Amino acid sequence: MDYREIIEIDNGIEITGVNNFEMDHTLYGQCFRWKRNDDGSAIGIAMERVIELDKKEDTLRIYNTNLEEFNNIWLKYFDFTRDYTEIKKVLSKDAVLKEAIKFADGIRILNQDKFELILTFIISANNRIPMIERAVEKISNLYGKEIEYNNKKYYTFPKIKDMKDLSLEDYEKLGVGFRAKYLYNTVRMLSENGEEYLDYISNLSMDNCHKELQKLSGVGPKVADCIMLFSMGKTAAFPVDVWIKKAMIFFYNMEDMSLNKIREESIKMFGENAGLAQQYLFYYARENNINI
DNA sequence: GGGCAGGTCTAAG
Protein backbone atom coordinates (compact mmCIF):
# COMPACT_ATOMS: atom_id res chain seq x y z
CA MET A 1 0.00 0.00 0.00
CA ASP A 2 1.42 3.36 -1.01
CA TYR A 3 -0.56 5.47 1.47
CA ARG A 4 -1.68 5.23 5.07
CA GLU A 5 -4.89 7.18 5.54
CA ILE A 6 -7.29 9.42 3.64
CA ILE A 7 -9.43 12.04 5.29
CA GLU A 8 -11.76 14.70 3.93
CA ILE A 9 -10.65 18.30 4.40
CA ASP A 10 -12.14 21.61 3.33
CA ASN A 11 -12.84 21.29 -0.42
CA GLY A 12 -10.68 18.23 -0.84
CA ILE A 13 -8.95 15.27 0.69
CA GLU A 14 -5.69 14.68 2.46
CA ILE A 15 -3.70 11.51 2.02
CA THR A 16 -1.01 10.78 4.57
CA GLY A 17 1.87 8.36 4.45
CA VAL A 18 2.21 8.62 0.68
CA ASN A 19 5.01 6.54 -0.80
CA ASN A 20 6.42 6.34 -4.29
CA PHE A 21 4.80 9.46 -5.69
CA GLU A 22 6.49 12.66 -6.80
CA MET A 23 4.43 15.00 -8.92
CA ASP A 24 7.40 16.11 -11.00
CA HIS A 25 8.18 12.49 -11.87
CA THR A 26 4.64 11.52 -12.78
CA LEU A 27 2.45 14.31 -14.10
CA TYR A 28 4.30 15.86 -17.00
CA GLY A 29 5.53 13.01 -19.15
CA GLN A 30 2.42 10.90 -19.51
CA CYS A 31 -0.19 13.60 -19.73
CA PHE A 32 -0.37 17.00 -21.39
CA ARG A 33 -2.97 18.64 -19.19
CA TRP A 34 -1.11 19.21 -15.93
CA LYS A 35 0.27 22.65 -15.18
CA ARG A 36 3.04 23.02 -12.66
CA ASN A 37 2.99 25.98 -10.30
CA ASP A 38 6.21 27.55 -9.10
CA ASP A 39 5.87 26.02 -5.65
CA GLY A 40 5.63 22.53 -7.14
CA SER A 41 1.89 22.16 -6.73
CA ALA A 42 -0.13 21.47 -9.86
CA ILE A 43 -3.50 21.92 -11.44
CA GLY A 44 -4.85 19.52 -14.00
CA ILE A 45 -7.87 18.60 -16.06
CA ALA A 46 -8.54 14.88 -16.16
CA MET A 47 -11.48 12.53 -16.13
CA GLU A 48 -13.83 15.46 -16.83
CA ARG A 49 -12.77 17.28 -13.70
CA VAL A 50 -10.34 19.92 -12.48
CA ILE A 51 -8.25 19.11 -9.44
CA GLU A 52 -5.29 20.63 -7.71
CA LEU A 53 -2.45 18.65 -6.20
CA ASP A 54 -0.13 19.74 -3.44
CA LYS A 55 2.38 17.47 -1.75
CA LYS A 56 4.49 18.27 1.27
CA GLU A 57 6.66 15.58 2.80
CA ASP A 58 4.55 12.45 2.56
CA THR A 59 1.20 14.23 2.70
CA LEU A 60 -0.71 14.71 -0.54
CA ARG A 61 -3.67 17.03 -0.74
CA ILE A 62 -6.11 16.86 -3.61
CA TYR A 63 -8.44 19.84 -3.91
CA ASN A 64 -11.86 20.07 -5.55
CA THR A 65 -12.73 16.46 -4.86
CA ASN A 66 -14.03 14.30 -2.04
CA LEU A 67 -13.55 10.85 -0.61
CA GLU A 68 -16.19 9.19 -2.74
CA GLU A 69 -14.75 10.67 -5.92
CA PHE A 70 -11.28 9.64 -4.89
CA ASN A 71 -12.36 6.04 -4.48
CA ASN A 72 -14.26 6.05 -7.77
CA ILE A 73 -11.78 7.93 -9.92
CA TRP A 74 -8.47 9.12 -8.54
CA LEU A 75 -7.49 5.92 -6.78
CA LYS A 76 -7.28 4.26 -10.16
CA TYR A 77 -6.06 7.34 -12.05
CA PHE A 78 -3.00 7.71 -9.82
CA ASP A 79 -2.52 3.95 -9.72
CA PHE A 80 -2.79 3.81 -5.94
CA THR A 81 -4.06 0.23 -6.18
CA ARG A 82 -0.56 -0.83 -7.17
CA ASP A 83 2.26 -1.45 -4.71
CA TYR A 84 5.27 0.30 -6.22
CA THR A 85 7.57 -0.67 -3.37
CA GLU A 86 7.21 -4.30 -4.37
CA ILE A 87 7.66 -3.60 -8.06
CA LYS A 88 10.76 -1.50 -7.42
CA LYS A 89 12.20 -4.28 -5.33
CA VAL A 90 11.85 -6.70 -8.22
CA LEU A 91 13.13 -4.27 -10.85
CA SER A 92 16.08 -3.27 -8.66
CA LYS A 93 17.64 -6.67 -9.18
CA ASP A 94 18.77 -5.09 -12.41
CA ALA A 95 21.76 -2.83 -11.64
CA VAL A 96 20.90 -0.17 -14.20
CA LEU A 97 17.31 0.04 -13.09
CA LYS A 98 18.42 0.27 -9.50
CA GLU A 99 20.22 3.50 -10.39
CA ALA A 100 17.40 4.78 -12.59
CA ILE A 101 14.84 4.21 -9.84
CA LYS A 102 16.99 6.13 -7.37
CA PHE A 103 16.88 8.99 -9.79
CA ALA A 104 13.11 9.06 -10.34
CA ASP A 105 11.67 7.14 -7.44
CA GLY A 106 8.32 8.93 -7.53
CA ILE A 107 7.07 7.72 -10.89
CA ARG A 108 3.61 6.23 -11.06
CA ILE A 109 1.62 5.21 -14.11
CA LEU A 110 -1.42 7.40 -14.70
CA ASN A 111 -4.50 5.46 -15.81
CA GLN A 112 -6.02 7.97 -18.20
CA ASP A 113 -8.97 8.14 -20.55
CA LYS A 114 -8.43 5.95 -23.62
CA PHE A 115 -9.77 8.33 -26.22
CA GLU A 116 -7.74 11.22 -24.84
CA LEU A 117 -4.61 9.07 -24.83
CA ILE A 118 -5.10 8.01 -28.43
CA LEU A 119 -5.58 11.52 -29.75
CA THR A 120 -2.91 13.24 -27.69
CA PHE A 121 -0.30 10.64 -28.49
CA ILE A 122 -1.10 10.71 -32.19
CA ILE A 123 -0.35 14.42 -31.91
CA SER A 124 2.86 13.67 -30.01
CA ALA A 125 4.48 11.88 -32.94
CA ASN A 126 7.59 13.74 -34.07
CA ASN A 127 6.42 16.79 -32.19
CA ARG A 128 7.43 19.01 -29.28
CA ILE A 129 5.74 19.10 -25.92
CA PRO A 130 4.65 22.79 -25.98
CA MET A 131 3.07 22.22 -29.40
CA ILE A 132 1.31 19.10 -28.17
CA GLU A 133 -0.01 20.91 -25.11
CA ARG A 134 -1.26 23.75 -27.25
CA ALA A 135 -3.14 21.43 -29.60
CA VAL A 136 -4.67 19.40 -26.75
CA GLU A 137 -5.84 22.59 -25.11
CA LYS A 138 -7.33 23.80 -28.36
CA ILE A 139 -9.26 20.56 -28.86
CA SER A 140 -10.60 20.80 -25.32
CA ASN A 141 -11.57 24.47 -25.61
CA LEU A 142 -13.40 23.86 -28.88
CA TYR A 143 -15.07 20.51 -28.30
CA GLY A 144 -14.89 19.74 -24.59
CA LYS A 145 -17.25 20.57 -21.77
CA GLU A 146 -16.90 23.82 -19.87
CA ILE A 147 -16.42 23.52 -16.13
CA GLU A 148 -15.79 26.20 -13.57
CA TYR A 149 -13.42 26.19 -10.66
CA ASN A 150 -12.45 29.17 -8.50
CA ASN A 151 -14.22 31.50 -10.91
CA LYS A 152 -12.14 30.30 -13.82
CA LYS A 153 -13.27 28.31 -16.83
CA TYR A 154 -11.70 25.03 -17.81
CA TYR A 155 -12.48 22.62 -20.61
CA THR A 156 -12.51 18.86 -20.38
CA PHE A 157 -11.14 16.68 -23.13
CA PRO A 158 -14.05 15.78 -25.45
CA LYS A 159 -15.62 12.36 -25.98
CA ILE A 160 -15.80 10.54 -29.29
CA LYS A 161 -19.37 11.68 -29.85
CA ASP A 162 -18.32 15.32 -29.47
CA MET A 163 -15.91 15.02 -32.40
CA LYS A 164 -17.48 12.45 -34.69
CA ASP A 165 -18.97 14.99 -37.11
CA LEU A 166 -15.90 17.18 -37.54
CA SER A 167 -14.49 17.73 -41.01
CA LEU A 168 -10.87 17.39 -42.05
CA GLU A 169 -10.75 21.19 -42.22
CA ASP A 170 -11.74 21.38 -38.56
CA TYR A 171 -8.73 19.27 -37.65
CA GLU A 172 -6.44 21.34 -39.83
CA LYS A 173 -7.35 24.40 -37.77
CA LEU A 174 -5.87 22.77 -34.66
CA GLY A 175 -2.31 23.42 -35.78
CA VAL A 176 -1.28 19.80 -35.74
CA GLY A 177 0.12 19.81 -39.27
CA PHE A 178 0.22 16.51 -41.10
CA ARG A 179 -1.38 14.79 -38.10
CA ALA A 180 -4.75 16.38 -38.90
CA LYS A 181 -5.71 13.61 -41.29
CA TYR A 182 -4.63 10.96 -38.75
CA LEU A 183 -6.94 12.45 -36.14
CA TYR A 184 -9.76 12.77 -38.65
CA ASN A 185 -9.49 9.14 -39.77
CA THR A 186 -9.05 7.77 -36.26
CA VAL A 187 -12.01 9.61 -34.75
CA ARG A 188 -14.21 8.43 -37.64
CA MET A 189 -13.06 4.86 -37.19
CA LEU A 190 -13.60 4.93 -33.44
CA SER A 191 -17.02 6.44 -33.94
CA GLU A 192 -17.99 3.75 -36.46
CA ASN A 193 -16.74 0.98 -34.19
CA GLY A 194 -19.07 2.00 -31.38
CA GLU A 195 -18.78 2.81 -27.72
CA GLU A 196 -17.56 -0.53 -26.49
CA TYR A 197 -14.75 -0.86 -29.01
CA LEU A 198 -11.98 0.65 -26.85
CA ASP A 199 -13.01 -1.44 -23.85
CA TYR A 200 -12.96 -4.47 -26.09
CA ILE A 201 -9.46 -3.66 -27.32
CA SER A 202 -8.15 -3.08 -23.81
CA ASN A 203 -9.21 -6.59 -22.85
CA LEU A 204 -7.22 -8.20 -25.63
CA SER A 205 -3.84 -9.80 -25.01
CA MET A 206 -0.69 -7.64 -25.26
CA ASP A 207 0.10 -8.64 -28.82
CA ASN A 208 -3.43 -8.48 -30.17
CA CYS A 209 -4.06 -5.16 -28.46
CA HIS A 210 -0.84 -3.76 -29.90
CA LYS A 211 -1.79 -4.92 -33.39
CA GLU A 212 -5.38 -3.75 -33.17
CA LEU A 213 -4.42 -0.26 -32.01
CA GLN A 214 -2.12 0.13 -35.00
CA LYS A 215 -5.12 -0.16 -37.31
CA LEU A 216 -5.90 3.39 -36.18
CA SER A 217 -4.48 6.07 -38.44
CA GLY A 218 -1.40 7.72 -36.93
CA VAL A 219 -0.91 4.95 -34.39
CA GLY A 220 2.34 3.06 -34.83
CA PRO A 221 4.14 0.72 -32.43
CA LYS A 222 5.34 3.45 -30.04
CA VAL A 223 2.04 5.27 -29.70
CA ALA A 224 0.19 1.95 -29.36
CA ASP A 225 2.43 1.03 -26.44
CA CYS A 226 1.79 4.41 -24.81
CA ILE A 227 -1.95 3.92 -25.16
CA MET A 228 -1.72 0.46 -23.60
CA LEU A 229 0.52 1.62 -20.76
CA PHE A 230 -1.15 4.92 -19.88
CA SER A 231 -4.81 4.06 -20.40
CA MET A 232 -5.32 0.32 -20.61
CA GLY A 233 -3.46 -0.97 -17.59
CA LYS A 234 -1.03 -3.00 -19.68
CA THR A 235 2.13 -2.62 -17.64
CA ALA A 236 4.15 -4.89 -19.91
CA ALA A 237 3.87 -2.44 -22.80
CA PHE A 238 7.25 -0.92 -23.66
CA PRO A 239 7.13 2.26 -25.77
CA VAL A 240 10.36 2.65 -27.72
CA ASP A 241 11.18 6.17 -28.76
CA VAL A 242 14.50 7.80 -29.57
CA TRP A 243 15.39 8.23 -25.90
CA ILE A 244 14.65 4.67 -24.89
CA LYS A 245 16.56 3.41 -27.86
CA LYS A 246 19.56 5.46 -26.74
CA ALA A 247 19.14 4.20 -23.19
CA MET A 248 19.01 0.52 -24.14
CA ILE A 249 22.10 0.85 -26.30
CA PHE A 250 23.96 2.98 -23.77
CA PHE A 251 23.11 1.10 -20.57
CA TYR A 252 22.57 -2.44 -21.78
CA ASN A 253 24.94 -2.54 -24.71
CA MET A 254 22.13 -3.52 -27.00
CA GLU A 255 23.00 -3.49 -30.63
CA ASP A 256 21.74 -0.65 -32.73
CA MET A 257 18.87 -2.74 -34.04
CA SER A 258 15.40 -1.84 -35.18
CA LEU A 259 12.99 -0.24 -32.72
CA ASN A 260 10.79 -3.31 -32.83
CA LYS A 261 13.65 -5.61 -31.88
CA ILE A 262 14.62 -3.34 -29.01
CA ARG A 263 11.00 -3.53 -27.90
CA GLU A 264 10.94 -7.34 -28.07
CA GLU A 265 14.24 -7.72 -26.24
CA SER A 266 13.23 -5.28 -23.52
CA ILE A 267 9.89 -6.94 -22.87
CA LYS A 268 11.74 -10.25 -22.61
CA MET A 269 14.19 -8.68 -20.11
CA PHE A 270 11.76 -6.81 -17.87
CA GLY A 271 8.65 -8.96 -18.10
CA GLU A 272 5.25 -7.94 -16.78
CA ASN A 273 6.52 -4.61 -15.47
CA ALA A 274 8.45 -3.60 -18.58
CA GLY A 275 6.39 -0.43 -18.91
CA LEU A 276 7.41 0.76 -15.47
CA ALA A 277 11.02 -0.03 -16.25
CA GLN A 278 10.61 2.04 -19.40
CA GLN A 279 9.38 5.00 -17.39
CA TYR A 280 12.33 4.90 -14.98
CA LEU A 281 14.79 4.53 -17.84
CA PHE A 282 13.19 7.25 -19.91
CA TYR A 283 13.36 9.74 -17.08
CA TYR A 284 16.90 8.73 -16.20
CA ALA A 285 18.15 8.94 -19.77
CA ARG A 286 16.49 12.22 -20.49
CA GLU A 287 17.44 13.98 -17.27
CA ASN A 288 21.05 12.95 -17.71
CA ASN A 289 20.92 13.76 -21.40
CA ILE A 290 22.81 10.62 -22.27
CA ASN A 291 24.43 10.59 -25.64
CA ILE A 292 25.84 7.91 -27.85
C1' DG B 1 18.10 29.56 -42.75
C1' DG B 2 18.74 24.43 -42.19
C1' DG B 3 17.97 21.27 -38.56
C1' DC B 4 15.11 19.16 -35.47
C1' DA B 5 11.25 17.36 -32.28
C1' DG B 6 8.51 11.60 -27.26
C1' DG B 7 7.00 8.56 -35.10
C1' DT B 8 4.08 7.18 -38.77
C1' DC B 9 2.99 6.50 -43.51
C1' DT B 10 4.17 5.10 -47.90
C1' DA B 11 6.59 2.94 -51.44
C1' DA B 12 9.83 -0.25 -52.72
C1' DG B 13 13.28 -4.21 -52.10
Added chain:
DNA sequence: CTTAGACCTGCC
Protein backbone atom coordinates in the same frame (compact mmCIF):
# COMPACT_ATOMS: atom_id res chain seq x y z
C1' DC C 1 8.92 -8.19 -43.06
C1' DT C 2 12.46 -4.48 -43.18
C1' DT C 3 13.94 0.22 -44.49
C1' DA C 4 14.73 4.94 -46.63
C1' DG C 5 12.23 9.69 -47.26
C1' DA C 6 8.75 12.83 -46.67
C1' DC C 7 6.16 15.22 -43.39
C1' DC C 8 3.29 20.33 -40.55
C1' DT C 9 4.97 23.69 -37.56
C1' DG C 10 7.57 26.70 -34.64
C1' DC C 11 11.78 27.62 -32.21
C1' DC C 12 16.73 27.45 -32.01
